Amino acid sequence: MPGTDTASAQYGVLTDEAIERSRLRLGVPQPQQNPPHNYEVTTDGSRHFAYGYGDDNPLYCDPEYAARTRWGTLIAPPNFLYTMGEDAAPKPDAETKALLKGDPFAGLGSYQAVMEFEWWRPLQRGDTCKVLQTQVGVQAKASSFGGRTAHVTLDYLYANGRGEMHAVRRGTWINAERHTSKKRAKEVLEQVPYTDEQIAEFDSAYAAETRRGAEPRYYEDIAIGDELQPRVKGPLTITDVVVWHLGWGMQLTPPGSFGLAARIRRKAPGLYPHNELNIPDTVQRLHWEPARARELGLPNSYDYGGMRETWLTHLITDWMGDDAWLWKLRCEHRKFNYIGDVTWVRGEVVDKQQIDGRNEVHLKVRCENQRGETNTPGTAVVLLPTREAPVTLPTPPAPDIDGMVAYELNRFSIGK
DSSP: OHHHHHHHHHTTOOOHHHHHHHHTTBTOEEOOSSOOSOSBOOHHHHHHHHHHTTOOOHHHHOHHHHHTSTTSSOBOOGGGGGGOOEEOSOOOOHHHHHHHSSOTTTTSEEEEEEEEEEESSOOBTTOBEEEEEEEEEEEEEEETTTEEEEEEEEEEEEEETTSOEEEEEEEEEEEEOHHHHHHHOOOOOOOOOOOHHHHHHHHHHHHHOOOOTTSOOOGGGOOTTOBOOOEEEOSOOHHHHHHHHHHHOOTTSOSOOTHHHHHHHHHOGGGSOBOTTSOBOOGGGGGTOHHHHHHTTOSSOBOOHHHHHHHHHHHHHHHHOTTOEEEEEEEEOOSOOBTTOOEEEEEEEEEEEEETTEEEEEEEEEEEETTSOEEEEEEEEEEOOOSSOOOOOOOOSSSSHHHHHHHHHHHHHTTO
């Protein structure tokens, strides 16, 4: 059939039509495809998530400890929002369903490039959460690695069960033709076994880590140039990725296995490409199956951008202490972090400002691998207490999800 041949020729190819189709979705609420990994904040859910990135902060893991802090109860780690969010999108009408049907970039490789967060209040033990997803940007760009690419920016707006805004997560993904990426891949990855001395060095760094915790870090004591105590993450193993998924969920592929997965596969076969034994398996397996990664033009399996985002927040929250507030984080994922790599998470104070009653400390943060490459640079803003006054939580630009949608659309329409 001619129609089938045309569709086959377009699959996995970035076309002008695909970009225009994507642009039609700007500002349209997109229903969530999967249920949240957690419907409410529980001690177990919070602890499993924190353990998944190597954090045993009792503020997130021990209700008795957390009850003695300024929060009065256990709070979830900042990036826990990834695991939360019942769908807040209205039920789409027929026209909206047609607009949102399918992926304009189906068959392309999708790589997370930028992630921004802004948090206004914590998710506390017992909280439920709503999330609304909407696309706010799409732009065609050239790439030396993937040829022509499409950069798509999505907003995820989170509110707790009382309707109070919790946070916004704003991500940009690069969609690239997989076959072009494979042809143009130039990276040669050389990995050699670590020596016992190197492993001992990493273990010593883990043993030296300290947490500010209940001792307040005051704004008055901060100086530009102060360095945050580094964190080490690695050498990264497939086991680390598995444990990460225990707390994070699956995110892309719906949860469940065997018959549950088969049910989803019948609806979305593209999520389950066949492996070398002709068994359909999740597209996410390139994160733990090196052979699959090599098929796609990459030298090895690699982590998720979300992992490095939590590593950055781990660095910051350990440094700032229980009484402070992580307000903003922005990071760019510029290089892959491969299985076997070691990541050093570092940061320093680059500015401090008192604005509208906020005591802001501005940080420059980054993830560096053992080859000396910065794969994820970022910036953050932390609010610290003074000796005279505690931190006041920041006010969101709008009080609810509907207001935030209007704010974000206006923000992007004027190019801010």
